[in-house]
Structure formats: structure tokens, C-alpha cells
Amino acid sequence: MLVETLPGARRGQTLAAALCAFALGTLPAAAQTVKWDMSMEDRANSLPGEGAIAFAEDVAKATNGQVVITVHHGGALGFKNKDHLNAVRDGVLPLAQSLAGAFSGQEPVFLLSSLPFVARNLDEAKLLYDVARPAYEEALARNGQKLLYSSPFPPTGIWAKKPLRTVDDLKGLKIRTYDVNGTITFKNLGAAPLQVSFSDVVPQLGTGNLAAVLTSADGGRSLKLWEFTPVFNDLGYAFPLNITAVNADAFGKLSPAQQKAVMDAGSAAEARDWTAVRTWEAKNYDVLRENKTEIVKDAPPAFLDALAKAREPAIKDWLDKTRANGKSILDTFAQKVGHQ
Template identity: 25%
Template sequence: MSTLTHRIAITTGILLLSLTGAAQAETQWIMATGYPQESFFTKNIEKFIEEIETKSHGELTINLRANGTLIKHDAIKRAVQTGQVQIGEIRPSVYGNEDPMYILDSLPGVATTYKQAHQLMEAQAPFFEKLFGKQNIVPLAYVAWPGQGFFTQMPLNSVDDMKGKKIRIYSQPTREMAEQLGFQATILPFAEIAQAYSTGMIDSLFTSPQTGIDVQIWDYAKDFTYTGTMHTKNAIIVNERALDSLDASLQKIVKDAGKHATERGWLMSQEAAGKNNKIISEHGVAISQASDDIQKAISDIGDSMLEAWRKSAPPEEQEVLDNYLEVRNTSSNQAD
């Protein structure tokens, strides 16, 4: 090889390396979530993004679009799957029509405490990895919602007080529960709650105080009846091809940030649960614990729904439930 040819080869190699580095430095993802900037879920995501951008030295940046401004909440999973956006936050229970596993944490009584919800998450995680994997999606993090309850314009002293009220819920299981309790139930994404109230489509919500704060529920309801009932969870998911396009070190940074988002998110959720009751109370919302007959009605409905879930779920999914129940019951017995 001549000296000139050698120099050209070296120069070309340096140029290619430089262009590759520049391309890597300019990698930008778009992330969609349906929740507002003030939500603890979004605050957790901001920390997740900050960790990735800091540890990657800006080689990977993420443009967060919150509050459903880019994609409606219930369309985010499909958007990530198809690569319309690279990463997003979803509530798996919204997709119960696709697979029974998505709604397991939405069944009344399955996981009524943070401890139980975390045990359920650990039992579900390997199955979810395979389930999402079939759709070109990689789950990165799971964060639980605080306990649930009913926001209404008048107190709920008994099940009879629920009859005929028009309630917004967020999944098929919560719709079934609400209808069996006597509500007229409508599934709506978070972003449509305010409009639904203003048009008279709804007069009640079943949700956590976090959502109540996010929609300024004190403009629409004066009572919150806490039931616990369930701790559903959100998930941060990423397009598999987008993740695979990163080099190994960047992939590790993203996955590690996901683990940290899970750990931090559960703590933030519990913190929020403690603060949120105070916030809604300060805005004039009266808080009460559900009466015994309301809790019994929910419990009975939950038992019936779990039995129906078993009939719809394949053996592998029933095994996930059985493994979780064994851990939950063992833990409960040890506590006793």
C-alpha cells in the first residue's frame, strides 16, 4: 500500500468513526405519557430520563410529552409497539381485552396493600417480559398506584347510595365492579375526565387521590370514600428495535434506569398516598372509610371476578396467580 493510499485509509476511518460518534450523540427518543407534569408518575419519569441522559453523557436524550399531549393514553402501547414513539408509560389494565394477565391487578381483593402489589408484580414480571416481547416491546419499570376509592358529590353510606350514579372508571374489571355495585359506568382516559364532568356524562370517579388532585376533583366532588380494593400499576415500556439499536453500554444504562425507576416509584407512590389525602381534604373534600356493607359487596364481587378470571386464563397464567397467592399467604401467616 502506498503512503498516500495509507493516509487516505486512515483519514477515511477517522471520519467514519467521527460520523458514527456524532450519530450516536444525536440519538433522541420521544416518550409519551398520559399523566400531567405534577403527577408523581411523571416526576419519577423525569428522574428516569435525567439518569439516562447524565450517565450516557448526552448520547441518548429523551423528549417527554406528558398529559396525553402527543398520544392519547390508551393508544401509547400501540405507538411504542409500532415505533411511532420509542418509549412510553402505560397502564396495563387498560388492555385487558388482549390478555387476562393485564387485568389481574385490577381484580378487587387480589392485591389490596403495597406489599401484596409488590409481590404480585414480582410474580408477573417474567410473564410480562414474554407477553410484551411478542409485541416488540420491552418492559423497563413498574410503579403502583395508591389505593382506590370513590369520589362522589354526596357521601356513600351504603351500597344503596351508589345506585344510578354515573361513574368514570379506567378498565374493564373496574367497570364490571362498578356496574355490579349499581353505578352506570363509563371507561374514559384520564385526559377526558374534566370534559366528561362538564357535560354531565359522569358525576363520580373510582380512582386514587392522585388522580383526584391531577383533575382538581374538588371542583366536581365533595366526598371521597376510601376502599383500598386494589393497587394497579403503570409500566414504562420501550420499543425493542429502538433499544437494540443502542450499543451495549447504552442499553445497560436504560435498563438500570428502569430498575431504579421501579424502586424509586414505589416509594414515591407511598409518599404520595400519605400526602394526597391531606391535599384533597384541604380543598374541601371529606374523606371517609367505606362502610362494612360496601367493603363486603366489593369483596364478594372480587371473589366472583377472580373465579371468572381463572376460567379465562390459560394454565401458565393461572400458575402465576397461584405462585403469587402462595407467597402472599405465606407472608401473611408469618406476619400473624
């Protein structure tokens, strides 16, 4: 929630004049303190969680404490990723960081980064984001918001109770997915997918509603998933994004200097997180090994081929919903990848 605080009136200024200036909104922006609450579901010890803290610190420093952002991790404000688009649009939250695919019900373009096996590595994931960024900005603008920065996740794999090597290992598996792409893909493979918000994963594992979790090594580390699913199957399934967006009206109330500070901090956060993700996986694996997690790599080609085939309906569904815009993004991406 945005709060603006008026400091004490200068010496010689009457109380009436101060109240009048406040009512008319004529006080200079430098005399105001802006306090924003930022909601996100990821934990503070995750890559995007740490990045959000650094972003808030950069904003406070660049504005000399005039813009203060308090980051609330783990869904502490009561909002899920899927709630953020409307909450920020309606001004209930001034800004939020969200798993992009959670917005797919209203803006399907945000499912792009989690289309299985489209981006095959971090370089391609960044290229895909760069190609799609104008479309993301347009979608957010339709919802009264401004894109501040993206934060990538390490590649998605499957946390399970055993290594997954064949399609038969997926049959009937109660697996958590994070968006409709995963739900379509794993249903086609005979699994029993359940779309579950990140902050609800551990409770669902605890009750037995889930037996496996589609997420990154980073997500699993932050939730200590080895306590339920001691095997991480590294599949390179997708490189989903978190998107940090601010309410356009709230942003518009900042002074030009404050706006620049927020945007510069967003650019720095994006560059920092995209750099950090390249070494984050090794750090994750060190923690996983310390906690006796079995890391399974080099999935059999036949298994990966089956996953790739099962994803085709998800890609078709995305293209049907995004139409020419989606096709243009994928065509441009494919052309740029081919030229790398």
C-alpha cells in the same frame, strides 16, 4: 420518534467518507445522539409523572447526554393509554408509560394489578407485581417491546359528590372506571359504569356524563377532582400499575453501554416510585384537605363485602382469559402471602 444525529466530521475526514460511514451504519454509537419521545396520560405532578421525569434525567446523565428522553404528559402527543401497546410495537413511539390494564384487549394478563381486593396493601401489591413480572415481560416481548419499569398508584377509591356507605348509594351512579374489571364490578352493583381514559375524565365530568370517578387520591389531586366531586371515598379497591416499555428495535440500536444505562435507570425508577408511594398518600391528603375535600375512610364491612362479591365475575373472566398462566400467578401469590 427516534432521531440519530451525526456530529461534524473530524478534522481530516472527507465528506465522502463521513457520508459513506453514515450510510453503512459504521459510526461508533458514542458519536450518536438518540432522542426519544415518551408518551403518558398522567399529569406531570402525579407520582408516575414525576417519576418519569426523574427517569429521563437519570438516562441523560448516565449516557452523558447521548440518550435524551422527552416526557410528554397528559396525552400531549395524542395517544391514550390504550393506544400505547400498538404505537410502541409499530415504532410510532419509541417508548411509553401506560396504565397496565389498558392493554387488556390484547394481553389480558395486564388486568392483574387492578383486580379488586386481590392485593390488600402496598406490600402485597409489590409481591403481586414480582410474581407476575415474567408474564408481563413475555406479553410485551410478543408485542416487540421490553419492560423498563413499573410505577404503582396509591390505592384506588371513589371520588363522588357524597360519602358512599351502602350499595344503594351506587345504584345508577354514573361512575368512571379505568378498565373492564371496574366496569364488571360496578355494573354488578347496579351502577352505570363508563370506561373513560384518564385525560378525558375532567371533560366528561364537565358535561355531566360522569358523577363519580374511580381513581386514587393521587389521580384526583392531579386533576383537581374536588372541583366536581368533593368527597374521596378511600376503599383500598386496588393498586393498579403503570408500565413503562420501550420498542425492542429502538432499544437494540443503542450501544451496550447505553442499553445498560437505560435499564439501570429503569431499575432505579422502579425502586424510587415503589418507595415514594408509601408516603405519597399522606401528601395527597394534605392537599385534599387544603381544598376542602371530605376524605371518607372505614367503609362499613357490609359495603366492602358487597364490593368483594361483585368482583368475583371479573376475577373469573380474567382467569378464563389467562388460563393456566393466570391461575399459576394467583396461586403463587396466595402461597407467598400466606408465608409472609
